[in-house]
Amino acid sequence: MSEAKHIRTPLARVRGYGSAHSGTGHFWRQRLTAIANIPLTIAVVIIIIMLLGRNQAAAAQILGSPLVAIIMLLFIASITVHMRIGMQVIIEDYVHDETAKLVLIMANTFFAIAVALASAYGIFKLSFGV
Amino acid sequence: MAETKAPAARPLSPHLQIYRPMLTMMMSIVHRITGFGLYVGTLLLAWWLLAAASGPNGYAKFEWFTGSILGRLILFGYTWALIHHMLGGIRHLIWDTGRGLGPNEREWLAAANLIGSIAITVILWAVGFLAMGGQR
Numbered sequence: 671m672s673e674a675k676h677i678r679t680p681l682a683r684v685r686g687y688g689s690a691h692s693g694t695g696h697f698w699r700q701r702l703t704a705i706a707n708i709p710l711t712i713a714v715v716i717i718i719i720m721l722l723g724r725n726q727a728a729a730a731q732i733l734g735s736p737l738v739a740i741i742m743l744l745f746i747a748s749i750t751v752h753m754r755i756g757m758q759v760i761i762e763d764y765v766h767d768e769t770a771k772l773v774l775i776m777a778n779t780f781f782a783i784a785v786a787l788a789s790a791y792g793i794f795k796l797s798f799g800v
Numbered sequence: 801m802a803e804t805k806a807p808a809a810r811p812l813s814p815h816l817q818i819y820r821p822m823l824t825m826m827m828s829i830v831h832r833i834t835g836f837g838l839y840v841g842t843l844l845l846a847w848w849l850l851a852a853a854s855g856p857n858g859y860a861k862f863e864w865f866t867g868s869i870l871g872r873l874i875l876f877g878y879t880w881a882l883i884h885h886m887l888g889g890i891r892h893l894i895w896d897t898g899r900g901l902g903p904n905e906r907e908w909l910a911a912a913n914l915i916g917s918i919a920i921t922v923i924l925w926a927v928g929f930l931a932m933g934g935q936r
Contacts, residue, residue, distance in 0.1 A: 701896065704889045711886055715924065723932035726859035729852050742849070753839045760836065785842045792849030 696755050703752035710745040717741065734796030746789045754782035827910045831888040834881040841878045879924055884917035 687693035717738055721729050732738055757778045765771045819825065851862035865871045891909050894900045900909055 701893070704893060708886060708890065711882065715882075719924070719928055719931050722928050726852060726856045729859065733849070733852055746845075749838075749842065753835070753842065756835045757839055760832065785846050788846040789842075789849045792846070792851075792853040795853040796849075 696758070699751060700755045703748045703755075706744070706748040707752055710741065710748055713741045714745050730796050733793065734799070736797070739793050739797045742793050743790060746786055746793075750782045750786035754778060757782075823910045823914075824906050827888065827913060831885060831892075834885040834888070837878070837881045838885055841874075841881070844874075844878070876921070876925065880917060880921040883920045883924075884913065887913045887916050887920075 717732070721732060724732070733742065758775055761771060761774045761778060765774055848862055851858040866875055891900070891913055894909070900906060
């Protein structure tokens with residue numbers, strides 16, 4: 671058996687997930703959100719065109735309606751996950767100082783979550799009239 | 801301890817400046833740049849939704865910005881970046897299946913990506929102007 675050549679158990683080898691210590695999680699999630707982004711972006715573009723030229727009251731009513739609000743929330747969730755992974759790749763490619771890299775990767779996560787929750791807050795406020 | 805010798809001047813792996821610019825290469829770079837732009841531009845998305853939720857005054861401020869020349873230029877660029885990055889993403893998803901990597905196919909896909917993104921952006925803005933003219 672080939673396993674006999676390794677002193678480490680299969681579990682121990684898998685635990686490290688390779689040099690990035692995260693396996694293919696980011697690779698897969700980037701594709702998953704990329705696929706989700708396509709129909710969601712098309713839907714959001716249609717929603718934005720529908721809202722062009724309307725006043726705040728009309729825009730608020732449409733954005734707060736259940737179907738539009740749910741599409742917007744799905745869009746926000748998918749794009750912010752996608753963009754966070756993408757920006758992390760850019761940071762890892764160009765920032766070689768270890769401290770700066772860690773700080774920027776953290777800032778990247780904070781930015782993505784802040785944009786996601788601020789946008790979601792707007793949608794919830796419109797939907798529930800808080 | 802053995803004295804460390806100065807490292808031999810080994811050739812470094814070639815970087816961008818050594819290659820002749822090619823369409824596929826430029827499109828790869830543009831894919832990353834548009835992704836970066838879309839990232840920053842999500843601030844506009846958040847502003848838009850919070851402005852709509854805040855009431856007429858907040859929404860008027862947002863509309864003042866998007867109606868200005870600078871605002872419209874940014875939104876036009878943002879539309880193009882969005883469509884370009886989406887078409888580029890579809891191209892990558894096709895590649896993920898192992899298809900479309902041949903010499904002719906990848907050139908064709910890159911050209912279609914660029915032409916498609918410009919055409920769709922212009923069409924969307926034309927539709928947008930019609931929508932604004934019709935419903936104001």
